Amino acid sequence: MSEPVPVAVPRKGRPLEAVLERIANVGANDRLDDLADRVSNTLRYEKAVTKGNVEAEHGPYDRLAEYSNPGEPNEPEFTLMRDDRDGKPRRIVFDAATVDLGGVHLKLVGREEPFRALRTHEFALGFDSADLVLEEVVGIRADGLTAIADVNDRIDPVDTDVRVVNGLGDTVYHTLMGRPETADPAVEFDRDFIADYEGELCISPRYERLVTAVLGTAALDGVEFVYPDPDEEEEAAIASAGLGVYLTVTGSTARDHGLDVGEHLFPSETVLMRNAAERDAAVERALDALDVDETASEIRV
Known part of the structure; x- marks a missing residue:
């Protein structure tokens, strides 16, 4: 053999x-x-x-x-x-x-x-x-990233020879969510909302580069990243800030904290x-x- x-x-x-x-x-x-x-x-x-x-x-x-x-x-x-x-x-x-x-x-x-x-x-x-690729080598641009199929185009060949081939289907999502009073009743929590939003956006510290790559620097103009305390639940911290991004499948825990679940910004998947x-x-x-x-x-x- x-x-x-x-x-x-x-x-x-x-x-x-x-x-x-x-x-x-x-x-x-x-x-x-x-x-x-x-x-x-x-x-x-x-x-x-x-x-x-x-x-x-x-x-x-x-x-x-x-x-x-x-x-x-x-x-x-x-x-x-x-x-x-x-x-x-x-x-x-x-x-x-x-x-x-x-x-x-x-x-x-x-x-x-x-x-x-x-x-x-x-x-x-x-x-x-796939998150690791975004966290380390994907280039940050003014426009956001919407699909992992586009990740390879944003990898600088000078940085690494590694490329994504395909995914395994164990998908969860980086999802935008917020308190209802953060937006007008007719407004959805999505990328367009972020583009017009100014204020705090609660994320995990490790995902700062990932969220920046996914949303794009243009949409984040006027947005301030804030982070949960070490012993604080992510959803509770987002509820305090009013708006945030968190990994979720069903969003049931977010709703338990009084949050509306918005757009799935980006899939998180093993690749x-x-x-x-x-x-x-x-x-x-x-x-x-x-x-x-x-x-x-x-x-x-």
């Missing part, structure tokens, strides 16, 4: 689950379905342990030995890392798995920042949140990426296997 092509993947959370679902769909066999289920269920349990919601019967090293089966195809390996929560507790996360997609062999390798691993040419292929400078036959075969048209995704570059 030829050496498997390494693919950088997230270590935990919704993006990793989306990657494993893509792998299972492409491979179309029960062993890959089982891999996706085992990794997802294990990491959900470990998250509950880290949060203190569940008390584990055995220590982390015993659990690692139970979970991992190194070297076997379609079998996962896990590792320990320090979580960023208070006290820096140890957390078991995904480490690696070798999979066979109809004769195309891949080694999924867990990374804290897959996008950056592609930027430094450690990997030719990888999966990460397949490639480093265009890293080309060989094995990488191209791996890309062909992974680059499938997912109807659930809003992204097709």
Whole structure:
């Protein structure tokens, strides 16, 4: 068997689950379905342990030995890392798995920042949140960005060789929302409203560059970014400011805080990426296997 092509993947959370679902769909066999289920269920349990919601019967090293089966195809390996929560507790996360997609062999390798691993040419292929691309390399312009399909056009080739290929369909949205009294009754919270708005806009500090890229600098003239306090719920902070942008699926929590849910400004989705400078036959075969048209995704570059 030829050496498997390494693919950088997230270590935990919704993006990793989306990657494993893509792998299972492409491979179309029960062993890959089982891999996706085992990794997802294990990491959900470990998250509950880290949060203190569940008390584990055995220590982390015993659990690692139970979970991992190194070297076997379609079998996962896990590792320990320090979580960023208070006290820096140890957390078991995904480490690696070798999979066979109809004769195309891949080694999924867990990374804290897959996008950056592609930027430094450690990997030719990888999966990460599209948000990371906007936060780091997408150019800021006067006009806003409305679709991830347009992201590659805004990447300066001098900054990086990484390009988005397509999305995995695990979509949530950066959504505009505000208190009803912030606007006239007949006015909707949308991009046109922001273009005429002057005042505070509450966002997460990490999304300042992303929101600027999505809305465009022209629309943000007269807008002041404000941020939630460290222990404050995002929706509560937006309610205090009157207007804000937050990641949401249904918007039910926003409405619980008295907010009207406005325009979905931009999809947040796990994406397949490639480093265009890293080309060989094995990488191209791996890309062909992974680059499938997912109807659930809003992204097709």
